[in-house]
Amino acid sequence: MFDFKPDATASKAEVYQQLLEAADALTTGEPDGIANMANVASLMWEFLPDLNWAGFYRMGTGVSGADELVLGPFHGRPACIRIPLGKGVCGVAVQSGETQCIEDVHSFPGHIACDAASQSELVVPIVRNGAVIAVIDLDSPRTARFDDEDAAGIEALAKLLSSRI
Template sequence: MFHASLYNGTREENAKLLYSQLDSLLEGEHHLIANLANASALLNQFLDRINWVGFYLWQEETQELVLGPFQGLPACVRISSGRGVCGTAAKTRKTVVVPDVNQFPGHIACDAASQSEIVIPVMKNGTLIGVLDIDSPEKNRFDEQDQRELELFVERLASHLE
């Protein structure tokens, strides 16, 4: 999951370091955009074999996701509920792991290099804030351990959001 050259601990040790750095970055700060910007930059630093990481923010009134802070190439700005991987995660409020985006019906291809994807809903007190979207240029990049670690990351992040 993590850049081996930067973080030489076990996968679990690296995840603990990531959570610790997230808590340090966000301590005392509750501004949504600032926290999401730092969270996306932190994940971009820690994760290996990815080509895009960022957030889409839920707009209740229009039932769509709108592009938020991210690291990577320019991306789609608006995604309707239920559309693509991000819209599916927003609609179901569940993590969606896609080993091969070419096999996902309705996949939205913002970057042709993306081959696999994981999207985790960001929830606060039962309310959808948005989704964390991570793309990889490799098929089958994200496994069950990645899912657990990233879901925990999102839970910790949400605890800092207002």
């Protein structure tokens, strides 16, 4: 039985280290990427305060044959199922290959509002062999919820997961 919980007295850096250790423990040796994303989505939901959505979008191919992001495992309200590359915070993260830390999603050009409660967003690409294979997406109902420390913590998680999803 697993009972992963963050230490209530831990600093933000320590919480991210504990999250990384828990994700490593749950995904080591498990070959099913969907199962690994599901467990890590649950860990993020448990470890990170002030979220209204935590999960993954995976690279896929749409009906037209174009690459797009497809909804993966998550916690939160129902979400957009498909996101075109270059659209919204997630699509821009894939197209640029760079972390997107958005203080106010309403000021982000082309923001896709899947949940009206979302005020800020952090999206980190997961890269394998030089290509984005998925993104980790965190939304918060609080403006400016995410900072450089959050970005670094989720980037470390993305690196860990790059060979496990």
